[in-house]
Amino acid sequence: MQDLTEAIVELIRRTSTDLPADVEQALREAREREAPGSAAQGALDTILLNTEMSRRLSRPICQDTGTPIFEVYYPEGWSTRKLAEQIRRAVAIATERAYLRPNAVDAISGENSGDNTGVEFPTIHFHEWDRDELKVDLMLKGGGCENVGAQYSLPYAPLKAGRDLEGVRRVVLDAVHQAQGQGCAPGVLGVAIGGDRSSSYQFSKQQLFRPLGQRNPDPELARLEETIKEQANALGIGPMGFGGQTTVLDVQIDAMHRLPASFFVSVSYMCWANRRRSMTVRGDQVVYG
């Protein structure tokens, strides 16, 4: 089996320092919508300038390089144990090279491990698939936005949210209001409907890997994505919570099966520094996306 350690370090470098084009484009469009001279437009100017500087200087866009979340799609016959070892080694090397901040601390004592490895850290999920290539998706998810994620169990009386898409709309808007600017707005919402408490949150994060603007193939869910996006922006929270036109860059929803007894809605909030990239390995060739 190939040693992909250095290729994964490069994936981490790109993810930490080079904001994806779709996110940057959405931020540019958001800038145009804010009033000239407003604090909101000033914040977006700073964000766009910072994005260019980070790319040029190959430095982390944000100092909170977050939880590295790896989604690995591998062909039959690969060793997930060896891949996990290579990922953990790559994370430690990327930390040494200052593409990542040492971000893994002991849950109780707070002691920093120093190299971003620890118990269940980084996060790695393996999926075997039927293609003959390996794909690694990486997201760096900061703590500020992770802290404003929310999970609702429907029906939810305080918002009169029932077990239907109208109920989903209500609780997701509530999550955006609760988050205010704390998650580094304008962010992206990944929403999962259904599942159990853990699978639901995980599925909501999976949505954040979708390109911005990609609507759910189900027309009802696609409509809900559009509606919530428009209404979340009507809340007026704005970039950094300064007040303004753009609070979310996009909303991406999907549904999964659930128990008859449970109806969870999970909202994962991704900050504007929406750091997600992928790497595909075909034979000796490594292609970054």
Next chain:
Amino acid sequence: MIHKLTVPISDEAIRALRVGDQVEISGVIFTARDAAHKYMVEQFIKTGGNPPESERALYELLKEKLNGGVIYHCGPVVVREDGKWRFVAAGPTTSIREEVYQDLVIEHFNVKAVIGKGGMGPRTLAACQKFAAVYLHAVGGAGTLIAERVVEVEDVHKLKEFGVPEAFWQIRVEGFPAVVTMDSHGNSIHAQVAAQSEARLKALVAA
């Protein structure tokens, strides 16, 4: 107009600021986040200014440098080159976690400005009003840009105990950009935006 503030900052300079004003800060400031705030309150403030002997040197230093000084909620990415530390990425962290400590720290050390993101609550706002201080919002996520305004890392305290993100980094900044979102006259952009968005949310989920 951009208000240029140099540490130590006077009460008059603070009282002249209003929410929405843009500022640029220069001088020596300290990063401090969760572990550092807990430590300051437990070791310095709750002991009535009589910390254990092992902590006295840091206490004296902070008493001097935070008098008219600035606290920055930040856990940086740093590199060490030729025996010197350098900031690589240094945007603000979420401030609200320090709400239970911040007013005590402002009062005890005579801190004039707290920089962070996301805003703070009523306790901090009251302290800003009473002791002439402001809360300054830096742009969250602007790690590279702000690190460029950190011209020197003078020292670091509690690095081993707290780790890189949580240590007290003593840094000299030039032209550090931020916006006043809580002033010393009882105004908070955060409270205003929260109230407005709550009213709009209520309309969107009515019936």
